[in-house]
Amino acid sequence: MIRIFATSLAAAAVLVACAPERQVSGRALYSDYCASCHGVGGTGDGPAAAGLGKAPADLTTIAARNGGSFPMVKVMSTIDGYTRRGDRASVMPELGIALQEGPLVMVDTGDGVVTPTPVNLVALAEYLKGLQR
Numbered sequence: 001m002i003r004i005f006a007t008s009l010a011a012a013a014v015l016v017a018c019a020p021e022r023q024v025s026g027r028a029l030y031s032d033y034c035a036s037c038h039g040v041g042g043t044g045d046g047p048a049a050a051g052l053g054k055a056p057a058d059l060t061t062i063a064a065r066n067g068g069s070f071p072m073v074k075v076m077s078t079i080d081g082y083t084r085r086g087d088r089a090s091v092m093p094e095l096g097i098a099l100q101e102g103p104l105v106m107v108d109t110g111d112g113v114v115t116p117t118p119v120n121l122v123a124l125a126e127y128l129k130g131l132q133r
């Protein structure tokens with residue numbers, strides 16, 4: 001019995017070791033691409049914030065400013081740049097191209113419409129969802 005247990009533990013260890021090296025981490029993407037402006041905690045106090053013509057949004061109050069629900073799709077298209085295309089007043093860079101690397105995942109964008117979406121974009125939006133106060 002003990003031996004079987006030990007064998008399955010070893011098997012589990014091998015499985016863990018074989019897991020893909022590069023896991024998509026919303027937190028890591030956030031610190032690479034967003035924290036400079038939006039701040040480590042998302043409140044808009046990053047080191048680059050002072051030099052912008054416009055204050056970076058407080059990303060911890062998106063749900064609160066949206067009637068209590070987190071607008072997943074809107075947030076993804078804001079990050080991607082899609083909803084801001086041609087908006088010269090927007091100071092935030094369009095990050096869609098930078099985040100395209102990696103597989104596409106199917107996301108239900110509402111009304112039963114399923115859209116292939118870059119996995120990095122989904123991971124970032126999920127991370128922001130977790131920052132809501």
Ligand code: HEC
Pocket residue numbers: 029030033034035036037038048052054055056057058059062075078079084089090091092093095124128
């Ligand atoms: C160069 C600074 C800068 C960087 C880098 C940046 N942003 Fe922004 N962001 C802003 C500014 C400024 C705004 C305010 C609106 C505007 O100017 O478009 C904003 C607005 C937003 C909004 C809209 C918030 C709301 O209240 O609806 C979201 C969501 C957002 N940013 C997410 C991100 C994410 C995620 C990243 C990283 C992938 C990122 N931003 C990188 C400056 C930045």
